[in-house]
Amino acid sequence: MRIDSRARFEEAVAACRRAAEGRKIEVLVCCGTGCLANGSQAVAEAFQKEVEARNLPASVGLFTKKTGCHGFCERGPLVVIQPEGILYTKVKPEHAGEILEKAAEGGGAVSKLLYKDPATKKAVEKYGDVPFYKNQTRVAMRNIGKVDPADLDDALAHGAYAGLVQALFDLTPEKVIEEIERSGLRGRGGAGFQTARKWKAARKAKGERKFVLCNGDEGDPGAFKDRSIMEGDPHSVLEGMVIGAFAIGAHEGYIYVRDEYPLAVVHLTLAIEQARRRGLLGENILGTGFDFDVKISRGGGAFVCGESSALMRSIEGKTGEPRQKYVHATDRGVFDCPTVLNNVETWADVGAILHKGGDWFASMGTAKSKGTKAFSLVGKVKNTGLIELPMGTTLRHIIFDIGGGILGDRPFKAVQTGGPSGGCLPESHLDYPVDYEKLTEAGSMMGSGGMIVMDDRTCMVDVARYFLSFLMEESCGKCVPCREGLKQMKAIFDGLVAGRGVPGDIGRIERLAEGMQLGSLCELGKSAPNPVLSTLRYFRDEYMAHAEGKACPAGICRDLTAYEIIAEACNGCGSCARACPADAITGEKKALHVIHQGRCISCGACYTVCPTDAVRFFPKRELAAVQETGGAS
Amino acid sequence: MDRIYRVVVERCIACGKCELACAFAHGSEGRPSKTRINIFKRGPELGTPVVCFQCHDAACAAVCPTEALVRNARTGAIDMARDRCISCRMCVAACPFGNMLWDETYHCVQKCDLCGGDPKCVPFCPTHALEYVPADRAAEKPEPFAWTGALAP
Amino acid sequence: MSQPSCQDLHPVEEILERYPREEASLIQVLQDVHRAYNYLPCDVLIKVAEVLDVPLAKVFSVSTFYKAFSLKPQGKTIIKVCTGTACHIRGAGQLVEEVQRLLSIGPDETTPDMGFTLKTVNCVGACAMAPVLIVGEKYHGNAKPAKMPKLLGQEGKTHAH
């Protein structure tokens, strides 16, 4: 039924709340992309079947619900039992019966499926007590994992669109912008531009048609918070966009979603249809006479489309080539109309800010970076997943307290933030509070919140080269410094990792990097040298080792690295021989194994699997010496 | 536009001075083949000068995709903005009188520009077959030319 | 060099019905066309250009700019190896090599029997389970080279040499 007044809205919410309260025990099965990959679809079906088979009376109120990403993807599939808040990890379909028994009994948990804290080795029963969740403050992700993204009623029961109602009925567009200004909200897509300033400019701009856009082209490899928001709580994005449209006076909007996020498209499409049907979107929203509708534009797979002018061209059906921006999009954006473009997370924050007030949001975070920020914590860290924290949290807290430290307790080497436009920060920066200014100061950037943790087995030259290849493929090729510069930069790095480096390379890299930063057309090209410059700044030794010593200290660059088995340490278990893809390792059972250098491709598989650390790597140029002394065959 | 360029055909004696003057005025080489005015012989010492009419509703300007051909309000000529020309040669094909000339050497289009308001061919014409007359006198019928034996200045 | 073409224009006509006839629909139409035909056949693109009234050169430009589009027919099963940063540092390179070895095809190539196409993609946003491999529509997290033959299924084995 269409909601056409404030009173009707309150009624509808109350009805949804009552329905939700009737669900006394809820089984929440995480169906984010991560858990789906681990088989959560089958788990959800198993729960559904079990519930039906039990044919329990309505008074028990047992329900199952598929939700968006709970964030703790590492341990998926995840199942949470509410209201008790019991968290089960790595759940399989056959566990459904057992879990339901316990849940219906109304007490206790299936202890073998609980999360075990690696530090204390003890099972943790409650969701809120798991270190990964304990330290989070969720704003943009407030309802993810709690609501069924395919059910508007469920979202309404959890407070969705409350901010919109306040904006439309209690405030003027100017007051809405004031509230956003008071919150200090800055763009969550990377650059951190003041959201209110953008809105103000667009409100002032003249034009019959105005647009609000949502940037869901989360292209930074290693970041997936926007995906989780769009998949797990699409209504929070829509709510923010309607508020933004009301504030600037727009009646049309687009959500630009990456092609790689099919589930996000499905859930957004569904959410838009539901919101339209209920009068929360489309013509005469909530009976106020305000019209605003949203279309979804699916990207075609191009990182550069995260750049605002390229994204707008892509929405227009063109190639994603950026345009020089001496005229702001707020004056002339998509289809040459005034346009406000914000990131998914920014839009998701807007509803909460309007609901709880700008001051509340501004009470979190640091002096210049207010509120909370979502990050995807990935790489060589124990607990990988999605987190949201107040700005200003230190890297150490994120990586070691929430992330649980480095995989296999190896030494921490660096953390990469900001994707291909960001940089790598070393151990000395672990106590840095994470906000826009601090990250930029350190030669990295916020970006879309990807945090990729690296251990000592990560070669920083290889990481920089990885980003160069990535960007070389993703550059649109319009301007010379970016197109040709990346090609030449990559060629220098190809030389470094292949042992063709020369001492002058580092100077050439620096000169070219400066030219690209100053000369490129868009942010992709301007920031392309960041991964190179930040690794060069903090890990210069490693570059020198490659350029002058023809060695890769991390043992990653294959052309520079050789492996051998230390006789004293080998227990002859044969793991290395089985892991070797090149059949370069031979040896009798329980006897010393040997790497045949002629066949070895230096992939390091043996090093990784050896249980006794009997495999060592060393610079390939020392190979001749090693062979002479008979160290290896 | 103060003055109007006109051709009094029956005065032309096909001496070719206008062609030379034009060629010199538009480039140092002065090759007669580069002239923008052409004499067609129609008998011994009888010629017809052919040159751009600066048409009122000019086809050349109509087809030009880059607005490189624009009327000069002062001289009345349709001027060619050389830097805007993309050498598509549409004006050459479109001119109903064949007065847009393709220069194969420089790969560009040449047309009469009335030398920016001082057409050089006029003073060089010994018989006043080419005139640049005040606009109000343009409609007057020219007097038949009387040959005096002396060259015009 | 003539491009592969396809005779049946019914699916594209149906797709075109669903969108306004304007340039802004181009990428959305191409997405659907790609899904329907598994690639972008030449004569289908000509049809799209004609109906949306977009110059064919622009359609071609867009088709080659975006990575989601292929102008060559693709295999029945598409194997995507995620090469995002998290996957890269957790060994996506070895995964690509292993698939290459098993199927004897490089990235963006298709097995001669049109069974498999190998693609590398820039981050599918499943970084928490890196490295990630997608076979058809199914995501596989924490993929290891040793698990490849099983993941590629029986068909995969027949290609192994």
Add this chain to the structure above:
Amino acid sequence: MITLTVNGKNVKVPEGTRLLDAIRCAGFEVPTLCDHPALEPWGGCRMCLVDVTRTEWDGWCKMVVSCMFPAEEGLLVLTDTERVRSTRRVVIDLLLARCPDTPLIQQMAAKHGLERTTYEPNPAPTDCILCGLCTRVCDHIGVSAISSVNRGAGREIAPPFHEAPPDCIGCLACAEICPTSCIPYETSDSRRSIWGKEFEMVRCARCGRAHITRDEAAHFSDRTGVPSAYFDLCDACKRTDMARQFVKLSEGAGTAP
């Protein structure tokens, strides 16, 4: 009119003037490779970079491409600072690596003090600098027969499917505008071909010379309303015709208009 200062020299230009034109108006040189006065500025070659600042900016400079940046009142423009020179040098150096054998690029590189590229020269040298002039002029004419294809390092200019472009009208504007003349074509009094397409020609009804392609004639009479009959004769025959007409007229009235 607005006043700005270029390298210390004041210059007055109308509002809406591009910085590039204002700088040239002040008498200073700025190199460009992708700019053409008849086409929308594009900002791809990055050679026209200059530093801009204002007195109130406290010495902070912003680097902009002058072909797209608007001239503003009170702007201080510096076209020859060290960082402008070094950035331009990187750009032309990169182009020289791409096009080591192209005279235009060699000359421009020499002007920036580069005899040869400091980068790895392109193993497959090309003359195409991807300035986009050809595709932009083609779009401008309203044809769009060619476009950029692929992206990044693989970007190139090509007709659809790398085959003879169906939309091409054979006007040769792309080849004419190309600053490095790297688009091959053939044209003569009997035939014309470009991009692998052979054109049907309109032959002069009098002398039989092929002077325009059938597609060109159709495209331009469609777009501009110029009667297609204008294309029946070649320009030389039309001139001869006109001379004859004159004679007839002079026999009657005496003057031509």
